[in-house]
Amino acid sequence: MKRRVVGNPLGLAVLAGLLEEPMHPYEMARRFVEYGKERDFKYTRSSLYMVVGQLEKAGFIAARETLRDSARPERTVYAITPTGRLELFDWMRELVAEPATEYPLFGAALSLFVVLPVDEVHELLLQRLAALTAIADEIRATIDAGREQGLAWWFLVEEDYRLTKVEAERGFVERLAESVAGEDYRQAWETYFKGRT
Structure with a gap:
């Protein structure tokens, strides 16, 4: 298995979600629950924001806009970058094709x-x-x-x-x-x- 810049599988879920459309982390978390993905990816709110930060630092996603609403805190909307698309598809191909040793x-x-x-x-x-x-x-x-x-x-x-x-x-x-x-x-x-x- 290739060593990934962002190796947390939650990063994979974020990239796949942003392939649908740009969104902020709160919306990502809402969709994980709606689609039942919380059974496939272990995360908390803080770990989601941490992975989003790692993906942005790696250049896989980029801030597109910041939504300001007086009733809610600021929310940054992220979009997947061309580099992020390449990473997503490469990572997915690896995970589907190559069995990995896991330690249950x-x-x-x-x-x-x-x-x-x-x-x-x-x-x-x-x-x-x-x-x-x-x-x-x-x-x-x-x-x-x-x-x-x-x-x-x-x-x-x-x-x-x-x-x-x-x-x-x-x-x-x-x-x-x-x-x-x-x-x-x-x-x-x-x-x-x-x-x-």
Whole structure:
């Protein structure tokens, strides 16, 4: 993966949003929520303004005008620059084509879960399984609602991806919980940790 001048994925969302039309950060945040993008990009108001500042400094966006309204603070409207367009398309091509190594917290926990007692880890896995089931149900409801509104599949593709990942993890956790509950794992764990806990 190429090292980016602005490497925060939120910058990608800002560039893509400004491809639609120039806008101020408050409007960007409003649209993220309206389009459900807050599930794809972790941000706060301050982090959004920070990324906007980084993109402007890098020359990827430029201030177009400042709106003054006595009822609200000044709002600077930004537009994507030609350099920003090139960055957006190059970054998107890279992310779509090249798998990247990610370090999810659950992966870290799996690499160390043997430190927990057998019955406890089994119970925790069952809790995770219930949580994943609830998440999958919520994603399905979002997809169904979008389809009922007549949204084309490409507007729901990130939800479909989330559902695929959650279902895959759910299947894995279900199998792991069964394995942990097996007598062979219990005996191996007790033999290994005898006298260590």
